Amino acid sequence: MRRILGLGLMLSITVIGQAAEVPAEVAAAATRQVSAQVLGWRRDIHQHPELGNRETRTAALVAAQLRALGLEVQTGIAKTGVTGLLKGALPGPRIAIRADMDALPVTEDNALPFASKVRTDFNGSTVGVMHACGHDAHTAMTLGVATALAAMRAELHGEVLFIFQPAEEGPPAGEPGGAELMLDEGLFDRFKPAAIFGMHVFYTLHAGQIGVREGPMLAGSDRFQITVQGRQTHGAQPWRGVDPIVTAALIVNQAQTIVSRQLNISELPAVLSFGMIHGGLRWNIIPDQVALEGTIRSFDPAMRQQVFDHLQAIAEHVAAAQGASVVTKIPLPEAVNPVTVNDPALTRRMRGSLERAVGADQVITITPNMVAEDFARFADQVPGMYFFVGSVPPTQALASAAANHSPLFMLDEAALDVGTRAMLQVALDALSGQALATPR
Ligand SMILES: [Zn+2]
Ligand SMILES: [Zn+2]
Structure with a gap:
């Protein structure tokens, strides 16, 4: 084992560490102890879902439990966020575990005794509210992990910050929120973890299974705008103006060659889609302007930049060839969601913990997924995993499972124990091991 003193940092970082292995039976027994509580919390939160930045009841439930455990609790972070700091009796690394608390404007269609009947205002209309993404399960399981670890405090190494985040699905229009706001408010200035962990119940795996991959796991999403400026004229005399409609069509077509001809998609996938074209008021007038908008999904910062650069070049050069000009926002700065990257070294190390918790054959290496997650914001700052x-009953075919965000999204509650046990094993091994930065 080699130890290097951080230059000027009050840290010592063990570069080569033998991961300590806490026996799987410890996490399994602790999970059994909190299992009934986790189930109860999950059903309670499921029945009382709240939209992003409005998670007041959920936050109060979380804060009350964390206080009852004797953790140092802070509330009102990024509107409704809650953190609880657990300090073990023994020295060790600092880690963070993050759960999200918000629900979606979806009307539940499941016949469950604890199904949501909640309705609320959203963007001016009344909508049903449902934990259709399973954040009720994340909050309940993470409370279970906090409860289990608090009971081990006397033998516990290091410190754990439990982060209960609002508005993962995005804040309401016109409001800031989510992981970005938590960080803007100084979350990691107050407590900088050596590693952060998060989990998500998902419909592409069976209950009992865990899905993970090293490196890029969930897509980064970017929005772009291109405004094509031409010169208005009569539709009968196009030569007297500059046609932004034809120019926009050429840009849309040419942009299809970026992913198909320019990117090495044998390494990682990417997507570029136009979702909006607006231009023109009348059938016989060639207008001044056409506005284009779309989304880019990518997994690698260099590939992402390549898409931006090619799109910019295509927009400018195609427009120039037509005598038109463009104003671009590639990307729109306020709509950036980074790639969720699993730190390779951390993930290699913790994969063993996942395998011991649920069985090696139950840990699946998944392909990159095009959905985005704002856990990426935290994992941008510190190593993350x-x-x-898996949320689908083992007896059900995966192909027939309702996706997250569906009004029929259904969690096999056996997944609650699986997620709790997996996260507990990860936390215990990370805290006991020597490969993470250790505060002095
Ligand atoms: Zn979601
Ligand atoms: Zn989600």
Whole structure:
């Protein structure tokens, strides 16, 4: 084992560490102890879902439990966020575990005794509210992990910050929120973890299974705008103006060659889609302007930049060839969601913990997924590992399972124990091991 003193940092970082292995039976027994509580919390939160930045009841439930455990609790972070700091009796690394608390404007269609009947205002209309993405399960399981670890405090190494985040699905229009706001408010200035962990129940795996991959796991999403400026004229005399409609069509077509001809998609996938074209008021007038908008999904910062650069070049050169000009926002700065990257070294190390917790054959290496997650914001700042917890009953074919965000999204509650046990094992091994930065 080699130890290097951080230059000027009050840290010592063990570069080569033998991961300590806490016996799987410890996490399994602790999970059994909190299992009934986790189930109860999950059903309670499921029945009382709240939209992003409005998670007041959920936050109060979380804060009350964390206080009852004797953790140092802070509330009102990024509107409704809650953190609880657990300090073990023994020295060790600092880690963070993050759960999200918000529900979606979806009307539940499941016949469950604890199905949501909640309705609320959203963007001016009344909508049903449902934990259709399973954040009720994340909050309940993470409370279970906090409860289990608090009971081990006397033998516990290091410190754990439990982060209960609002508005993962995005804040309401016109409001800031989510992981970005938590960080803007100084979350990691107050407590900088050596590693952060998060999990998500997901419909592409069976209950009992865990899905994970090293490196890029969930897509980064970007929005772009291109405004094509031409010169208005009569539709009968196009030569007297500059046609932004034809120019926009050429840009849309040419942009299809970026992913198909310019990117090495044998390494990682990417997507570029136009979702909006607006231009023109009348059938016989060639207008001044056409506005284009779309989305880019990518997994690698260099590939992402390549898409931006090619799109910019195509927009400018195609427009120039037509005598038109463009104003671009590639990307729109306020709509950036980074790639969720699992730190390779951390993930290699913790994969063994996942395998011991649920069985090696139950840990699946998944392909990159085009959905985006704002856990990426935390994992941008410190090494992170994010994993999927399968939510589909083992007896059901995966192809027939309702996706997250569906009004029929259904969690096999057996997944609750699986996720709790997996996260507990990860936390215990990370805290006991020597490969993470240790505060002095
Ligand atoms: Zn979601
Ligand atoms: Zn989600």
